[in-house]
Amino acid sequence: MTGMPTLASRVVLALVLTFLIGPFVIIILAGLSAGNSLAFPPDGLSLKWYLKVFTVESFQASFALSMFLAVFGTLAALALGVPAAYALNRYDLPGAETVRIIVAAPIIVPGIIVGLALLRYLVVPTGVGVTLALFLAHTALVLPYAVRVVSSSLHNLRADMEEAAVLLGCTRLQAFFKVVLPNIRAGVLAAFILGFVTSFNQVPVSLFLSGPGVRTLPIDMLAYMEITYDPSVAALSALLAFLSVAIVFAAEKFLGFSRYV
Amino acid sequence: AENTLTISVYSFAQDAFKEAVYDPFEEICGCELVVETGNSVERMAKIEAYAADPVVDMAVMSAHDALALARKELLAPIDTSKLSSFDQLYPAAQDPLGGNLGVGYTFYATSIVYRSDLVEVNSWADLLSDEVKGRVALPAISTTQAPLVLMMLGQALGQDDILQTIDTVGENADDIVTFYERSSQLAQLMQQEEVIAAPIGRFAWSRFRGTDLPFEWAEPAEGQTGGMNVMVMTRGNGNEDLALQFMDYWLSTEVQTRLAELGIDSPANAAVEVSAEAAENLTYGAELINSLTIMDPAVILDQREAWIDRWNKTVIQ
Amino acid sequence: MSDAFVSLQSLTLAYGDTIAVPDLSLDVRQGELISLLGPSGCGKSTTMRAIAGLLAPRAGRIGIAGRDVTRVPANRRNVGLVFQSYALFPHLTAFENVAFGLRLKRMRGAEIERRTRDGLATVGLDHLARRKPAEMSGGQQQRLALARSLVMEPDVLLLDEPLSNLDARLRLEMRNELQRVQRATGVTMVFVTHDQAEALALSDRIVLMRDGRIEQLDTPEGLYARPRTRFAADFVGFENIFDVVPEGLKGPEGTVPHRVPHRVPGDVAALAWRPGGVRVGSGELRGRVAGVAFAGTTREYVLDSALGRIRADAPAGAERLAIGDQVAFDLPPETACPLGTA
Amino acid sequence: MSDAFVSLQSLTLAYGDTIAVPDLSLDVRQGELISLLGPSGCGKSTTMRAIAGLLAPRAGRIGIAGRDVTRVPANRRNVGLVFQSYALFPHLTAFENVAFGLRLKRMRGAEIERRTRDGLATVGLDHLARRKPAEMSGGQQQRLALARSLVMEPDVLLLDEPLSNLDARLRLEMRNELQRVQRATGVTMVFVTHDQAEALALSDRIVLMRDGRIEQLDTPEGLYARPRTRFAADFVGFENIFDVVPEGLKGPEGTVPHRVPHRVPGDVAALAWRPGGVRVGSGELRGRVAGVAFAGTTREYVLDSALGRIRADAPAGAERLAIGDQVAFDLPPETACPLGTA
Amino acid sequence: MFENRTTGFALALPAAIFTAALFMVPVGILLSEAFRADGQWSLSGYVEFFSEPLNRTVFWRTLKLGVLVAATSAVIGYGAAFAITNLDGRRRGQVFGLVVLPLMISPVARTYAWIVILGRTGIVNDAIVGLGLSETPVRLLFTETAVFLGLLQLFLPLMIISLVSAMENMPRDAIPAARVLGANWLQVFTRVILPLTREGLVMGGTLVFTGSLTAYITPAILGGSKVLMLETLLYQRVNVANDFVSASVIAMILIVMSFSANLLLKRIATARR
Numbered sequence A: 001m002t003g004m005p006t007l008a009s010r011v012v013l014a015l016v017l018t019f020l021i022g023p024f025v026i027i028i029l030a031g032l033s034a035g036n037s038l039a040f041p042p043d044g045l046s047l048k049w050y051l052k053v054f055t056v057e058s059f060q061a062s063f064a065l066s067m068f069l070a071v072f073g074t075l076a077a078l079a080l081g082v083p084a085a086y087a088l089n090r091y092d093l094p095g096a097e098t099v100r101i102i103v104a105a106p107i108i109v110p111g112i113i114v115g116l117a118l119l120r121y122l123v124v125p126t127g128v129g130v131t132l133a134l135f136l137a138h139t140a141l142v143l144p145y146a147v148r149v150v151s152s153s154l155h156n157l158r159a160d161m162e163e164a165a166v167l168l169g170c171t172r173l174q175a176f177f178k179v180v181l182p183n184i185r186a187g188v189l190a191a192f193i194l195g196f197v198t199s200f201n202q203v204p205v206s207l208f209l210s211g212p213g214v215r216t217l218p219i220d221m222l223a224y225m226e227i228t229y230d231p232s233v234a235a236l237s238a239l240l241a242f243l244s245v246a247i248v249f250a251a252e253k254f255l256g257f258s259r260y261v
Numbered sequence B: 001a002e003n004t005l006t007i008s009v010y011s012f013a014q015d016a017f018k019e020a021v022y023d024p025f026e027e028i029c030g031c032e033l034v035v036e037t038g039n040s041v042e043r044m045a046k047i048e049a050y051a052a053d054p055v056v057d058m059a060v061m062s063a064h065d066a067l068a069l070a071r072k073e074l075l076a077p078i079d080t081s082k083l084s085s086f087d088q089l090y091p092a093a094q095d096p097l098g099g100n101l102g103v104g105y106t107f108y109a110t111s112i113v114y115r116s117d118l119v120e121v122n123s124w125a126d127l128l129s130d131e132v133k134g135r136v137a138l139p140a141i142s143t144t145q146a147p148l149v150l151m152m153l154g155q156a157l158g159q160d161d162i163l164q165t166i167d168t169v170g171e172n173a174d175d176i177v178t179f180y181e182r183s184s185q186l187a188q189l190m191q192q193e194e195v196i197a198a199p200i201g202r203f204a205w206s207r208f209r210g211t212d213l214p215f216e217w218a219e220p221a222e223g224q225t226g227g228m229n230v231m232v233m234t235r236g237n238g239n240e241d242l243a244l245q246f247m248d249y250w251l252s253t254e255v256q257t258r259l260a261e262l263g264i265d266s267p268a269n270a271a272v273e274v275s276a277e278a279a280e281n282l283t284y285g286a287e288l289i290n291s292l293t294i295m296d297p298a299v300i301l302d303q304r305e306a307w308i309d310r311w312n313k314t315v316i317q
Numbered sequence C, D: 001m002s003d004a005f006v007s008l009q010s011l012t013l014a015y016g017d018t019i020a021v022p023d024l025s026l027d028v029r030q031g032e033l034i035s036l037l038g039p040s041g042c043g044k045s046t047t048m049r050a051i052a053g054l055l056a057p058r059a060g061r062i063g064i065a066g067r068d069v070t071r072v073p074a075n076r077r078n079v080g081l082v083f084q085s086y087a088l089f090p091h092l093t094a095f096e097n098v099a100f101g102l103r104l105k106r107m108r109g110a111e112i113e114r115r116t117r118d119g120l121a122t123v124g125l126d127h128l129a130r131r132k133p134a135e136m137s138g139g140q141q142q143r144l145a146l147a148r149s150l151v152m153e154p155d156v157l158l159l160d161e162p163l164s165n166l167d168a169r170l171r172l173e174m175r176n177e178l179q180r181v182q183r184a185t186g187v188t189m190v191f192v193t194h195d196q197a198e199a200l201a202l203s204d205r206i207v208l209m210r211d212g213r214i215e216q217l218d219t220p221e222g223l224y225a226r227p228r229t230r231f232a233a234d235f236v237g238f239e240n241i242f243d244v245v246p247e248g249l250k251g252p253e254g255t256v257p258h259r260v261p262h263r264v265p266g267d268v269a270a271l272a273w274r275p276g277g278v279r280v281g282s283g284e285l286r287g288r289v290a291g292v293a294f295a296g297t298t299r300e301y302v303l304d305s306a307l308g309r310i311r312a313d314a315p316a317g318a319e320r321l322a323i324g325d326q327v328a329f330d331l332p333p334e335t336a337c338p339l340g341t342a
Numbered sequence E: 001m002f003e004n005r006t007t008g009f010a011l012a013l014p015a016a017i018f019t020a021a022l023f024m025v026p027v028g029i030l031l032s033e034a035f036r037a038d039g040q041w042s043l044s045g046y047v048e049f050f051s052e053p054l055n056r057t058v059f060w061r062t063l064k065l066g067v068l069v070a071a072t073s074a075v076i077g078y079g080a081a082f083a084i085t086n087l088d089g090r091r092r093g094q095v096f097g098l099v100v101l102p103l104m105i106s107p108v109a110r111t112y113a114w115i116v117i118l119g120r121t122g123i124v125n126d127a128i129v130g131l132g133l134s135e136t137p138v139r140l141l142f143t144e145t146a147v148f149l150g151l152l153q154l155f156l157p158l159m160i161i162s163l164v165s166a167m168e169n170m171p172r173d174a175i176p177a178a179r180v181l182g183a184n185w186l187q188v189f190t191r192v193i194l195p196l197t198r199e200g201l202v203m204g205g206t207l208v209f210t211g212s213l214t215a216y217i218t219p220a221i222l223g224g225s226k227v228l229m230l231e232t233l234l235y236q237r238v239n240v241a242n243d244f245v246s247a248s249v250i251a252m253i254l255i256v257m258s259f260s261a262n263l264l265l266k267r268i269a270t271a272r273r
């Protein structure tokens, strides 16, 4: 568009990206430091901290737990959230607003309270394992994102496509899987990514929900830093970020995300 | 559970503990150790939450935290007759809580660490000197170190009420970079020259010694302070024998020596002897330990509410 | 059920509180092509949706092939619908869009392939089989929607403005194609269009709708030549409508004497002329040219007269008039359409 | 700058790597209504966007009222544009949509009120002033878009298919309204339509475009009667086009002898007839009726002949032919349009 | 819209029941503790809480920072989102990826990066001293500024994501139409973009504001006990003082703040001009 403040918007974008990405660059480089502390610019370069990450045993267990929670918690949230989003968009339900508010509630409750509440009123009285409690908590936390993101892509999807599918012989269920789902893939994927990172990086909820030998990775990193303040946590974070990017990239390739965005 | 012992410990140096204590013990007892880690408050909250059916059998924590649990009747007395090294412990460690509710297993001294290239510290009062103004950190009131530091600072300033010292800190609050909760962060801040002097416990000292920068451990005119960590047994855990066996093992001269040589825990067992090199990282030797000004955990526990209250009003307001 | 192939009985259709169609009855014969005509918002699409089963009637019944389908779900009515909005599947190629319904029928792969190819060829899209809808022009998308319904060989095919985005030439081609399909398969078609010429050219019968009601149901010739109401006359192009009064004709500007045809006057409330039915150049009436437009084979004039505005067409070859010219004209009784009191 | 009111000089317009308009020059006179005509995707909207200042040309210059506006931003060109997609503001009522531009001019409230009401009345939407666009039918939205531009009284009004969603009657009304506005204000208009009849009826001149280039620039009569290329002829309805060869006329199916008019044969590469120019019922040529459609005043036939398909119109009053009938027909030289080699 | 409500409920209720039973019930019980004193229903927990000057300070600070972070991210977010929507397809994907990238990094590590950046010897202070804005390095760590920057970096991506998707859903030619009708860019923004993207603004604003209120790591590490926020105070109440009543009070306050912010934003957004 002519006259669009192109230059101004480019400058804004450059500044914003610097602000957002800068710390990431520092983390990557700090992890490469040859010295013993987080420093930027790093004192000399070495891969020792990146290698050290793999030798810390607790990281392996907590990484596995966090991965499990992020992947399965998010999938569970999607399994609950996608039908709910669909119903909220396509049916004229009395009480739809109430359902929306209930489902959105976990976002506005402070995480520490969630963790504490689940510990005191779920784990302790019912004796369910901490892992299960974590799983439930993470599912509930991701659910609002799943419902919102999927809702907004459903909102943009014309309902007449489903009608067309039904007229061509589909049942409602078939129409959902053959027509709706393929067209909201991008939204579902976006919800998955958002849920995944939310869960994977979740700290406050997990502060209390840890048990003997059960601890999520971010909590473990915090604990590690309480003891040893070396660049290996930076290295670990950088590795995790690369891993997340790789997962997103793979998911995108796999699901053909960009084709529809 | 059958043949499983769940212990609750500080989260630091777990790899070394595993090698020096846990693994050999599992060999001996033929049982499985489940280790829960975290800072003491978190772990206490959990012990309290599970009071009815304890998950944790045995825990280590600071003396006053242990006393707090004891007052809530969450702890069971330890049958010291089953502890073979009991008599070798420093007297202060033998029954610090009363009623044999806890046994000290390590001591630590607390003093000031400083960047000797930038400043010199000879007295606790130097924490408020112009030289370190704007570049000093103090422990937050919630930490174990805070009461000890306030006490020593009060002594140096000629104040005998901690509340008064808190007020003084409050007046100087703007010149204090932060009131830290984790001493680990301090190493980072001191390397960045954000902070050039701060009180720490001896157990954290190795982190500073490990770097190339000129860190110094102050020996203030008023002396060093210090404290003790204790091991406790949760009430009604049903696993008392195994827990006692583990305590006994940990307090043994063999294990205490091993931990001391690794520079992890200073011994509470007076029979332990370590190399000069290892001693540098430790709070070691009868002379030093007997010279430490140690605060009564009951005082800490009783006064803390009032201190925190005052602190909140005058320091972080 | 009546013996009609598609039978709508006293249908009431509504969205929430808005009643779009209050009480509609209509019989469509087997193999017939019937058009729904009427101004925007009169309920054409709504009626189609009800026949397809996408909108449950508030009241009334719908029969197809002698069966009461009022409660039969849309996917079991064997009705095809070409949506006004196309409703193509954006994630599928043109080929897969057309094959979609066939696949659900569990047809053999080779059969699907053949019928899909045929369907695409019918609408001239065989070369775009691999494209996604977003990569096609509006007209191409519309033809794709048509093909998707055609290949299903439904009992009833509902077409909601299926040619609106095509230019004149393509439109003609598609019209011929639809007629060919109908002859070949005998499918019953209900066609919605806002283009009268299209309705006239294609339909066996035309339903002229107004505010959800049927204004006139007639053959194209019948509707075109003998609209029965002012609304219908106006709609099919009798743009000059004047009341019959004892003194002659009455228009918005005034009354002029006129040779009203020999009929019982009470019967005829008004007379209407198409622009082409007005004779320009001679006659007893006088007008001043207020507008002129060239329209290919004719010239369209707007005349100001004692009756009011008159629209008149003159052959392009006739004497050319300019704005402001005075001209004689006539409203000949033989080209007039008499309208009743309704 | 030339003395034209809107002057496009060697414009190159592109989206990213796609060059939509390679090199366009066009002069529009003050007060003129010029139409852009051409198939979908030929660059009509693109040209409009460039005139409005919404698309910066890659090369070339744009002048309005003698001023070089190539670098003047859209909001300071005083050009109105009725978007093909309406581009109404969904968050504003009809009234506020129309008042939008007036408010930006810091007009007095009463004046805004008056002009907005007038604008809405002009397009027959006064009763819907409080509605949001989403609550209006397609045709109503289109009229709203028109009103929004009209009230601004711009120097140049660009109309991109402004009547495409209106039914025949409304369309006519709006056309007259546009003509009235033009006469009243003398605004210069550039009009895009895919409907030839509309272009013929409205325009002072017509630009026939093809792939971003001007194929023919002519008066409506000129373009309609004397298209200069096959493309132009086909586009304006000369649907029967046959090559002139020494033996006579050559069509896709074969060659027939023909009385080619007395011209230098090298000049004329082909001859073209409209359906209305074909004489049905007599003549030397023979055809078989392959299709028939009623079209109001005429009947449209498709004939299969030795030349190939022939489209022919016969008056509705003439003898009715049925599919399969054999019929004599003629391609009279007098109704033929000669086409050059281009 | 379909008419069969039973199916609709069958689809919507599992999610609602799940959240209600496994989330709202335990949290609700915990929160109800704030209304109990000595086994009686009472508001004394709240009265006590607000009678503490420190708590009031922390309350206002939290509110202030939350509003500031949300407002700043809205302003920056609009600029960035506008720039992003105006990029062509490929480039837009890349830039959008970069915006989302920080979400993938552990907030623990992100926050520590700020310690390095904002330190006396960090690049910000290098720049300040280098540009002669100050003789000596400025203390940035453990100030509200540090917490503000940390939170902004943490939540800005969420705002940008919301706004970009709102802008992409804007009718295609709305901006050109406004331009042609004589609007300058500022007017285009206030009269067209803003009203048409307010859904996105409400969503982004709620996420950022709520996020800033309930973030733990960032204020804990960058603010420490000198710059307490409600969430860090809450943690202290639980962990240091074992004081669940104050904790529930704070939690309730946070929830009420988030909820009212959401309502307020919605109200502002739907208000007719």
Ligand SMILES: Nc1ncnc2c1ncn2[C@@H]1O[C@H](COP(=O)(O)OP(=O)(O)OP(=O)(O)O)[C@@H](O)[C@H]1O
Pocket (backbone or CB within 6 Å): C015, C018, C020, C039, C040, C041, C042, C043, C044, C045, C046, C047, C084, C194, D137, D138
């Ligand atoms: N989803 C809906 N909600 C409420 N009213 C509606 C809805 N859809 C249509 N209507 C109303 O119902 C009436 C009939 O609409 P319908 O779509 O059947 O008109 P139509 O004859 O197809 O018009 P068009 O020629 O514009 O397509 C209109 O007045 C319209 O405003």
Ligand SMILES: Nc1ncnc2c1ncn2[C@@H]1O[C@H](COP(=O)(O)OP(=O)(O)OP(=O)(O)O)[C@@H](O)[C@H]1O
Pocket (backbone or CB within 6 Å): D015, D018, D019, D020, D039, D040, D041, D042, D043, D044, D045, D046, D047, D084, D194
């Ligand atoms: N945003 C765009 N990006 C890339 N190509 C475009 C874009 N808009 C239009 N085009 C291409 O530019 C060419 C001209 O488009 P334009 O919209 O001017 O056509 P038009 O003559 O208005 O057609 P229609 O009658 O369908 O409106 C087309 O080939 C089209 O594909």
Ligand SMILES: [Mg+2]
Pocket (backbone or CB within 6 Å): C044, C045, C046, C084, C160
């Ligand atoms: Mg319709």
Ligand SMILES: [Mg+2]
Pocket (backbone or CB within 6 Å): D044, D045, D046, D084, D160
């Ligand atoms: Mg166009």
